[in-house]
Structure formats: C-alpha cells, structure tokens
Amino acid sequence: MKFRVGGKDREFYVRAHSSDIEVIGQIFKDLAFNISKLTRFPDLKKFLKLVRARGKRPLIVDGGANIGAASVYFSAQCEDALVVAIEPEASNFQLLVENTKGMPVLPLPCALAATPHHVQVIDVGKGYWGFQTRSVSEDDLSGDDVSCVTINEIFAAHENDCLPFIVKVDIEGAEKELFQGHTEWVEKTPLIIIELHDWMLPGQGVALPFLRSIGRFERDFVNIGEHVFSIANNLDALVPRRDSR
Numbered sequence: 001m002k003f004r005v006g007g008k009d010r011e012f013y014v015r016a017h018s019s020d021i022e023v024i025g026q027i028f029k030d031l032a033f034n035i036s037k038l039t040r041f042p043d044l045k046k047f048l049k050l051v052r053a054r055g056k057r058p059l060i061v062d063g064g065a066n067i068g069a070a071s072v073y074f075s076a077q078c079e080d081a082l083v084v085a086i087e088p089e090a091s092n093f094q095l096l097v098e099n100t101k102g103m104p105v106l107p108l109p110c111a112l113a114a115t116p117h118h119v120q121v122i123d124v125g126k127g128y129w130g131f132q133t134r135s136v137s138e139d140d141l142s143g144d145d146v147s148c149v150t151i152n153e154i155f156a157a158h159e160n161d162c163l164p165f166i167v168k169v170d171i172e173g174a175e176k177e178l179f180q181g182h183t184e185w186v187e188k189t190p191l192i193i194i195e196l197h198d199w200m201l202p203g204q205g206v207a208l209p210f211l212r213s214i215g216r217f218e219r220d221f222v223n224i225g226e227h228v229f230s231i232a233n234n235l236d237a238l239v240p241r242r243d244s245r
Contacts, residue, residue: 059158061164118146152184163238175209
C-alpha cells in the first residue's frame, strides 16, 4: 500500500486477505488512536510543550506493535517522539521493521512483561493480530522462544533524552501479567491506551491487575471503541524542573 504520512508518501506492506487489512482500517480510517478527540487533548499538548522546553523528546511505547501501523501513526502525529515498538511474533516483526524504516521508531523483537523472562508465541487461530504468549521456564527454553522487556527498562534506557508520553498496550491478554507487579512506570506515564481482553478470555480476570494497579492514582478514564484511554491528572508534575538531575 502507499499513503501519505507527515506530508510524505510511504509504502506500507500488508498481507492480502488477512487481519492486516483490518488493522489498517482501525488505525488509518477509524483513527483509533487519534488523541485529538480527547477532551483533555489541550492538557496533553501543554505537557508536550513543557517536555520540549526541557530539551526532551516524547517517548511512546507501542506494546503489541503488530505490523507497525500504530507506530507509524503515532510517529506521524508526534514527529519528534521516539517510538519503541514491541512485537514478539516473527512475521509481524519483519513487516514492522519494513513499515517503519526511516522513521524515529525502534522495533524490538520482544514481548512486553512485568519482569524479564522468556515466552512462547502461540497461534490461537485468530489471525496475525491474535497471537498470544505463554511464559516458559529457563529449563524449558527453545530456539523459538522470545525474551521479554519491561516498560521500566524502556523508560530507564531512554531517560537521558526522553520523557514518557504514551504507553499503548494491546497484547492479547498478557496485560494480566504486565500489571501484576513492577508497575512504577504507570505513575510516570501521562497517557495509557489499553485494550482489555476479558471479552476474549472470559473468567480469567485478565483486566483485574490493570484495574487494581491504576486505581491507586488520580487519573481520568475514557472508553473509545476497543480502547481505554487513561490520562494522568497531574501532567505538569510529570515534567521535571529545569534544575533537576
């Protein structure tokens, strides 16, 4: 496919007759991640202005990046941001790399988790956007297993140049493990966008850790389509003072 992003024509690779077409429709036609439709968009714009005034770049984490459509969209909407795109499935990751070439996007062939460990990628028959992950022990590792990265690690790796702005989480039920511990990053994140998968995994309580974790903080919650947009109510406090180290 070809389309115009940020005033430039880009090629975007998809697999015919697959869930890739629906992904494109959700992101570039339905504008699922268009934050300008949020009532608090002016607050987010003010936050970005403060970030840039401190000489920092916005940091966006695209958890469950699939073939890179959301990463391209985020990068086009916030051109000075660094987008860290996390995708564990090999064929999706290959397209993610191709589709984000030349953009300030860092693709990582990893799964998103609360702790560093390894997972197995599982095809549950829901198409290229429905792969799930299952933790494996160190004793059961195989060549096809994928390492995990944490959001705390991503924030720390880029803290000299960036400030967290958006964390998008669409990881097919693995949000249950992600929010079970080591959630220090939640308090630092102005905007969290998440798809919860209780509808897909009924009776497993995959949303509960997210609700328990995020309920500790003063945040707004807006449901748009499949996603919950959670916005911090202390955005100004998330920008360090000029003399901070």
